[in-house]
Amino acid sequence: MLASGAASASAQGLPAATPQDCLKAGNVWVYVTYSDGSVVANSCATDFGTGEAALKSAGVDVGKDAKGMICSLDKKPNPCPAKFNGQYWNYYTSTDGKTFTYSQKAADQSKPVKGSIEAWCYNKASEKSCTPKTLSLTAEVPDASSSTPSSSASPAASSDSGGSSSSTAWGVGIVAAVIVIGVVVYLVVRRRRN
Template sequence: MKTAVLRRTAAAAAVGLTAAVTTALGAAPAQAAACSGTSGVTVIVDFTAVGGTIQTACALGDPASGLAALTGAGFTYGFVPRQPGFVCQINTKPNPCNGAPVTAYWSYWHGTPGGSWTYSTSGAGAYNPAPGTVEGWAFGAGTAPGQAP
């Protein structure tokens, strides 16, 4: 009986530790699924160029900007030092942000579910995504995310 309790306790601790480590390493946000219908803005972030995976999450409601959609979907971001508005890191990737190749940056994209990507001509702080649309981010030389909207 005592052994079974210890096994269950150890298993629960391992699950908790795995969740904590996964969260600390930049796991998918809590709302890790596309939005349904027009209930929010779906955000897709392609981390493959920085050693990660493609993550999809939902920013519920009507975010006022692309940056609000990014954070509403559970992602964090940082700007290039002394260049506010130019996203340098998403979920602390790449690290350090100024250690990336000169030709690599977080490109920002717009799409509709089932459609194709359109490169953003507006900054994420100025663009107002409509509910039901998809926002995309990909690190590299301006290539679209590796997953369709």
């Protein structure tokens, strides 16, 4: 668990079409997920003096236990666990959305860098920790405020770095080209026989 002692502030999430837009503008992207890849928050932060400030600026509600440790993000879990059972919000930083580095500082002590990603992942009780799934920097961002944890990741989260929709489009294109070539060959052969 991460210690944090700053007072609560109002959420000031900045609309951004993609994480890439947010990062190019010199802001910080906040990406909060469960170990199964379901997304809790996926938003741009314009105030990021600390990791906790970035969370709040991105519209994430930060809950703390009696010791001042972050124990819930966006009221997940709710309520905060009364005693530690091995599950906690793992805190990472990233510059590309693919490689995540575990933060060595608590959220109230970290200093996010402009154009970077602040990522959080809540591990299952059976896991020691979790690392966020790959974040596509060009994917459109869903309305994270209306999403609830589920077994599927948001469109902005992807477990592969290539993007499955691009692969599907290429596959369909290749199949269509093979069919067209087959039809042309069939017609040419048929004409030669007549």
